[in-house]
Amino acid sequence: MSDSAATNEAVWKSDATIAQWVATADERERGRVWARRFMAELLPFGGEDAFTFADLGAGTGAAARAVLDRYPSSSAILADYSPQMMAEGRRGLAAYEGRYRYVEIDLAGGRWPAELDRELEAVVSSLCVHHLPDDRKAGLFREIFDRLAPGAWYLNYDPVAAQDPEVEEAWRRVEDARDPAGAAKRAHRTEEEHARWENHVRHIVPLEPQLALVRAAGFEAVDAYWKELDHVIYGGRRPLG
Numbered sequence: 001m002s003d004s005a006a007t008n009e010a011v012w013k014s015d016a017t018i019a020q021w022v023a024t025a026d027e028r029e030r031g032r033v034w035a036r037r038f039m040a041e042l043l044p045f046g047g048e049d050a051f052t053f054a055d056l057g058a059g060t061g062a063a064a065r066a067v068l069d070r071y072p073s074s075s076a077i078l079a080d081y082s083p084q085m086m087a088e089g090r091r092g093l094a095a096y097e098g099r100y101r102y103v104e105i106d107l108a109g110g111r112w113p114a115e116l117d118r119e120l121e122a123v124v125s126s127l128c129v130h131h132l133p134d135d136r137k138a139g140l141f142r143e144i145f146d147r148l149a150p151g152a153w154y155l156n157y158d159p160v161a162a163q164d165p166e167v168e169e170a171w172r173r174v175e176d177a178r179d180p181a182g183a184a185k186r187a188h189r190t191e192e193e194h195a196r197w198e199n200h201v202r203h204i205v206p207l208e209p210q211l212a213l214v215r216a217a218g219f220e221a222v223d224a225y226w227k228e229l230d231h232v233i234y235g236g237r238r239p240l241g
């Protein structure tokens, strides 16, 4: 295992990190309501369609919940490797009992669990792929492609890096206007917060190379379907033929 994969695993399997992450999740999610719903809307299903989708790096299930809400006959397979995140997710997903199950996967290169070795009708991921180095992003996109049914979609909601410092400055200006305490928070990170931040940003790369990796995996209709500052929803469809 690479050093960065080991660091990432230690972060996401730390009781203290998950406790802090969960305690602050509602506040972060308030700013994501629209994006969560939009990713669900992008899936090409009718409101009453019954289908099974996977949420990779599902954590406590925020992306899956939006899909389950929009499509009341859908079922989710939530895949993650953090026992703490999955335990928190089970608590928060009580209202969806019978419509979801958790499975364990290491997206850094582990074997896919048997529950996901089937023709999936959709795959989503959110705020997780950025933890993988680019060669692994590429491998993951290929593995997702191989498991999707013909015509099925993969969508990813994730942060991206700016290619131009002036663009980054504009993003930062807007973020700081929305959260006037942001600059102070950045300047006064504890050692532990700094380590988590370093882990968060380590493999965040610009949008275009990520779209290129999705295309290279074989997907069509590839686009950034939504973007606000440094957050995007991109994806594509496995061709029918």
Ligand SMILES: C[S@@+](CC[C@H](N)C(=O)[O-])C[C@H]1O[C@@H](n2cnc3c(N)ncnc32)[C@H](O)[C@@H]1O
Pocket (backbone or CB within 6 Å): 008, 012, 056, 057, 058, 059, 060, 061, 062, 063, 079, 080, 081, 082, 085, 105, 106, 107, 108, 109, 125, 126, 127, 128, 131
């Ligand atoms: C920032 S959280 C996002 C959780 C959720 N998708 C959401 O949008 O709220 C990142 C999640 O990715 C998971 N994760 C990170 N690296 C992973 C890996 N190599 N394999 C499986 N899960 C991973 C973590 O355990 C965590 O649950």
